Amino acid sequence: MAGRRSGRRPGPTETRDAILVAARELFAAKGYDGASVRGIARAAEVDPALVHHFFKGKEGLFVAAMEFPVDPAEIVPLIFMGPPGEIGERMVRTFLRVWGAPEFRDQMMALLRSAMTNDQATVVFREFVSSALVSRAAATLDIPRVRIEAAVAQMVGIVMLRYVLRIEPLASTPEEELVELIAPTIQRYLAP
Amino acid sequence: MAGRRSGRRPGPTETRDAILVAARELFAAKGYDGASVRGIARAAEVDPALVHHFFKGKEGLFVAAMEFPVDPAEIVPLIFMGPPGEIGERMVRTFLRVWGAPEFRDQMMALLRSAMTNDQATVVFREFVSSALVSRAAATLDIPRVRIEAAVAQMVGIVMLRYVLRIEPLASTPEEELVELIAPTIQRYLAP
DNA sequence: CGCTGAACTCATCATGTGGTGAATTTATCT
DNA sequence: AGATAAATTCACCACATGATGAGTTCAGCG
Numbered sequence: 349m350a351g352r353r354s355g356r357r358p359g360p361t362e363t364r365d366a367i368l369v370a371a372r373e374l375f376a377a378k379g380y381d382g383a384s385v386r387g388i389a390r391a392a393e394v395d396p397a398l399v400h401h402f403f404k405g406k407e408g409l410f411v412a413a414m415e416f417p418v419d420p421a422e423i424v425p426l427i428f429m430g431p432p433g434e435i436g437e438r439m440v441r442t443f444l445r446v447w448g449a450p451e452f453r454d455q456m457m458a459l460l461r462s463a464m465t466n467d468q469a470t471v472v473f474r475e476f477v478s479s480a481l482v483s484r485a486a487a488t489l490d491i492p493r494v495r496i497e498a499a500v501a502q503m504v505g506i507v508m509l510r511y512v513l514r515i516e517p518l519a520s521t522p523e524e525e526l527v528e529l530i531a532p533t534i535q536r537y538l539a540p
Numbered sequence: 541m542a543g544r545r546s547g548r549r550p551g552p553t554e555t556r557d558a559i560l561v562a563a564r565e566l567f568a569a570k571g572y573d574g575a576s577v578r579g580i581a582r583a584a585e586v587d588p589a590l591v592h593h594f595f596k597g598k599e600g601l602f603v604a605a606m607e608f609p610v611d612p613a614e615i616v617p618l619i620f621m622g623p624p625g626e627i628g629e630r631m632v633r634t635f636l637r638v639w640g641a642p643e644f645r646d647q648m649m650a651l652l653r654s655a656m657t658n659d660q661a662t663v664v665f666r667e668f669v670s671s672a673l674v675s676r677a678a679a680t681l682d683i684p685r686v687r688i689e690a691a692v693a694q695m696v697g698i699v700m701l702r703y704v705l706r707i708e709p710l711a712s713t714p715e716e717e718l719v720e721l722i723a724p725t726i727q728r729y730l731a732p
Numbered sequence: 733c734g735c736t737g738a739a740c741t742c743a744t745c746a747t748g749t750g751g752t753g754a755a756t757t758t759a760t761c762t
Numbered sequence: 763a764g765a766t767a768a769a770t771t772c773a774c775c776a777c778a779t780g781a782t783g784a785g786t787t788c789a790g791c792g
Contacts, residue, residue, distance in 0.1 A: 501697030592782080
């Protein structure tokens with residue numbers, strides 16, 4: 349920080365990734381508008397100007413940080429494989445698993461939080477839910493989209509109360525118990 | 541704005557309320573951190589310093605703007621009056637009605653959006669859901685709190701997809717159709 | 733009338749924001 | 763070895779933010 353020599357460092361460059369990691373963390377915690385380039389740089393122990401050098405500004409950083417490590421094309425089909433009588437169960441499990449894994453959660457959290465206050469992020473998130481989730485499910489299930497969206501709404505709501513607002517006892521209820529409680533709801537929406 | 545004379549205006553003071561109205565609007569649209577005192581003052585066509593004069597800073601403004609016109613103590617009991625077989629229906633209807641009315645929605649929206657990125661607002665919102673909604677319901681219903689929270693989660697999720705993210709077709713689905721779709725879910729949670 | 737306090741404007745501060753351009757040092761390719 | 767490109771730091775810019783204090787004008791009360 350303080351007495352750091354100018355110019356390129358010896359050895360291979362790890363800085364870019366350090367920035368990305370810090371960015372995911374801060375975007376997840378404060379959303380797009382709330383997180384600052386300088387704050388991210390500080391967290392990555394890096395000069396703020398490097399962020400621009402690598403990502404050409406805050407927006408570029410966000411886009412780069414959001415490049416999915418959680419690919420819906422891989423995850424969603426898992427929900428539809430297996431006995432149709434257990435779709436609800438599988439969907440709840442999948443959702444909770446994704447939101448339980450720190451890396452995935454950070455990215456989803458960043459998207460969610462950002463979508464609440466930033467218009468562009470709203471569009472991104474809407475598109476994500478619409479094409480990546482709803483359309484994919486609609487193609488397989490042959491039921492009205494509202495039903496799928498009702499199911500998504502239930503899961504988004506759970507995520508909100510559990511991970512964002514951390515309302516007890518929901519926040520500490522074990523996964524299995526939640527599956528038991530919520531699965532029938534999803535089942536009813538998706539397999540009427 | 542420009543050539544406005546200094547000093548107090550003739551006639552009764554309407555400025556304070558103008559600020560409150562603008563504040564509710566902007567807090568609802570951008571959340572606590574996103575909305576700025578200056579922006580609010582601009583919207584109210586008022587000098588920013590007046591905000592401090594009246595409310596002693598941004599935080600005071602927010603608190604004043606959030607003073608409930610929607611009193612849960614009045615609304616929540618409505619859900620429990622009437623045939624227990626229709627609790628689900630009444631809850632969905634009440635929720636949608638509150639979020640449909642522009643004044644109420646602004647305040648709820650402000651709370652929701654703020655809670656996503658501001659820690660203090662998170663606490664306020666959590667307390668609101670916990671005491672104003674869940675505890676009140678738990679006192680009447682004699683079922684585990686998780687069940688009530690699952691119901692709240694379902695409604696919060698709907699609100700998110702419908703009013704915040706505006707995902708179609710959910711965003712344009714008529715109230716009655718939604719009631720039909722969602723009510724059975726709530727019913728199952730609240731009357732097991 | 734005259735006084736006090738409230739309503740109102742203006743100039744100003746310290747801080748934080750995203751962003752730019754030049755200078756320096758190293759890696760990498762020929 | 764030499765040249766080019768990339769990584770890094772530093773010194774800035776223009777602007778927005780929340781906040782404060784002083785000064786002006788009016789309402790309301792005696």
